[in-house]
Amino acid sequence: MANRTYREGDTIVAPATAPGVGALAVIRISGPEAVAVAGRVFRGAREIDAERPRRVLHGHVVARDGDPIDEVLLTLFRAPQSFTGEDSAEISCHGAPYLVRRILVRIQEEGARLALPGEFTRRAFANGRIDLAQAESVADLIHAQSAGAARAALRQLQGRLSARLRTLRDPLLRTLANVEADLDFAAEEEVPSYDRGVVAEQIKALRDTLEQLIEEGVRGRIVRDGVRVVLAGRPNSGKSTLFNALLEEDRAIVSEEAGTTRDVLHGDFVVSGIVFHLYDTAGIREGEVGHVEREGMRRAQSTAADLRVLVVDGSIPARAEDLAFVRGAATEDAPAILARNKSDLGDAWGNARAGASDDAPGVLSGVSISAKTGDGLAALRRLLFEAATGDGDDFVGEPLVTNTRHIDLLRDATRSLGDALERLDEGELLAEDLRAALGALNEITGDGTREEVLDMIFSSFCIGK
Ligand SMILES: Nc1nc2c(ncn2[C@@H]2O[C@H](COP(=O)(O)OP(=O)(O)OP(=O)(O)O)[C@@H](O)[C@H]2O)c(=O)[nH]1
Numbered sequence: 001m002a003n004r005t006y007r008e009g010d011t012i013v014a015p016a017t018a019p020g021v022g023a024l025a026v027i028r029i030s031g032p033e034a035v036a037v038a039g040r041v042f043r044g045a046r047e048i049d050a051e052r053p054r055r056v057l058h059g060h061v062v063a064r065d066g067d068p069i070d071e072v073l074l075t076l077f078r079a080p081q082s083f084t085g086e087d088s089a090e091i092s093c094h095g096a097p098y099l100v101r102r103i104l105v106r107i108q109e110e111g112a113r114l115a116l117p118g119e120f121t122r123r124a125f126a127n128g129r130i131d132l133a134q135a136e137s138v139a140d141l142i143h144a145q146s147a148g149a150a151r152a153a154l155r156q157l158q159g160r161l162s163a164r165l166r167t168l169r170d171p172l173l174r175t176l177a178n179v180e181a182d183l184d185f186a187a188e189e190e191v192p193s194y195d196r197g198v199v200a201e202q203i204k205a206l207r208d209t210l211e212q213l214i215e216e217g218v219r220g221r222i223v224r225d226g227v228r229v230v231l232a233g234r235p236n237s238g239k240s241t242l243f244n245a246l247l248e249e250d251r252a253i254v255s256e257e258a259g260t261t262r263d264v265l266h267g268d269f270v271v272s273g274i275v276f277h278l279y280d281t282a283g284i285r286e287g288e289v290g291h292v293e294r295e296g297m298r299r300a301q302s303t304a305a306d307l308r309v310l311v312v313d314g315s316i317p318a319r320a321e322d323l324a325f326v327r328g329a330a331t332e333d334a335p336a337i338l339a340r341n342k343s344d345l346g347d348a349w350g351n352a353r354a355g356a357s358d359d360a361p362g363v364l365s366g367v368s369i370s371a372k373t374g375d376g377l378a379a380l381r382r383l384l385f386e387a388a389t390g391d392g393d394d395f396v397g398e399p400l401v402t403n404t405r406h407i408d409l410l411r412d413a414t415r416s417l418g419d420a421l422e423r424l425d426e427g428e429l430l431a432e433d434l435r436a437a438l439g440a441l442n443e444i445t446g447d448g449t450r451e452e453v454l455d456m457i458f459s460s461f462c463i464g465k
């Protein structure tokens with residue numbers, strides 16, 4: 001697959017629906033021969049009328065000898081009024097993997113080839129139906145796991161990010177034109193005659209806006225990808241009970257025996273439109289333990305986290321080893337929330353030392369909960385949301401930037417503008433920096449993006465997209 005390269009001009013085919021059994025499956029054909037190919041495999045009561053597209057035709061996909069393979073609905077699209085901008089056809093058939101395979105083979109017999117990953121979307125991009133940022137949002141929308149992620153992807157698909165970038169590109173182009181015009185005239189002069197003060201102001205304003213977008217993007221990535229939360233603690237503190245309670249599912253084994261959990265368990269839950277990827281891990285303790293439990297502890301400690309919830313048994317006064325654990329966890333990179341569990345049995349830990357955050361500066365805040373009765377879980381969810389997003393209410397906002405590639409390019413542009421500010425007197429170099437900034441912004445929407453980069457972006461799509 002890797003050495004197959006993207007080629008326009010072929011007629012391509014792929015299933016658009018997920019593999020596996022379903023009520024229906026959709027097969028897409030796109031390319032100059034799409035209508036002809038569809039016509040050769042389809043027999044309906046009414047013949048295909050290529051001049052009247054976007055109508056649903058009922059009939060059969062038939063084998064070469066005319067034998068029906070499946071009863072289907074066929075929809076034709078004529079260029080440029082289709083997703084790809086080419087002539088296209090969609091066949092809805094029954095969702096049996098066997099039928100899908102047979103129909104695909106049948107269509108290939110008539111001259112179409114199997115599409116590469118992302119090839120439909122790439123054609124839409126190549127034909128100017130959508131820009132690169134919009135193409136990328138198609139993948140995001142399909143993979144969205146929460147309302148927030150879906151909304152962000154949809155905004156990008158509607159071209160909101162692209163429109164915003166255009167409003168940044170125009171002043172940048174004007175500044176560049178200003179500097180370049182001056183270079184043409186003043187080639188002989190020692191000192192540039194454009195107004196350095198004005199140019200500096202323009203560059204600074206642009207840089208501020210880009211920095212704001214980057215900051216928004218860091219949050220946007222959380223909306224798109226979610227937050228990894230690891231439950232950590234000493235054995236029997238109630239991690240698995242809390243895991244089940246947050247997921248509202250009886251997933252992890254809970255027992256009064258210390259050292260119950262060994263494998264790392266994973267499940268997702270959503271708070272206010274943001275996905276939390278939750279991990280339950282083995283309790284950490286010292287002393288003689290078997291090698292399976294030791295391996296569990298190793299896995300617990302190597303589970304990457306954006307946030308940690310330190311679960312302690314809050315119904316008993318904090319022991320030295322509990323405090324040592326909390327202090328140790330607070331030194332990890334990920335911020336931590338202290339959850340004093342078993343509040344239904346009393347809050348002895350909390351009475352002894354209010355949250356222990358004085359001892360452990362890396363611990364954000366403490367909350368008293370009962371994983372068993374559900375008490376305090378709403379407050380814990382709220383704390384998780386705030387810790388992940390940096391604030392509360394106004395977060396869900398509407399991030400325009402959610403994608404690492406875009407954030408990196410915005411950073412490149414910001415860096416180039418920073419360089420430009422250092423070289424206000426050096427016309428040629430200044431112009432070069434401004435052009436570099438412009439180039440980075442253009443790459444987000446795909447203007448002048450190199451083929452290798454396009455290959456990389458689209459090859460991460462699934463086949464059929
Ligand atoms: N009363 C009360 N008991 C709880 C609570 N949370 C957990 N327990 C009990 O504490 C014991 C240990 O719970 P687990 O959830 O298995 O603890 P764990 O931290 O996952 O333990 P390991 O997997 O061994 O590290 C069980 O008997 C639970 O029923 C709680 O909020 N209140």
Ligand SMILES: [Mg+2]
Nearest residue numbers: 239240260261
């Ligand atoms: Mg457990």
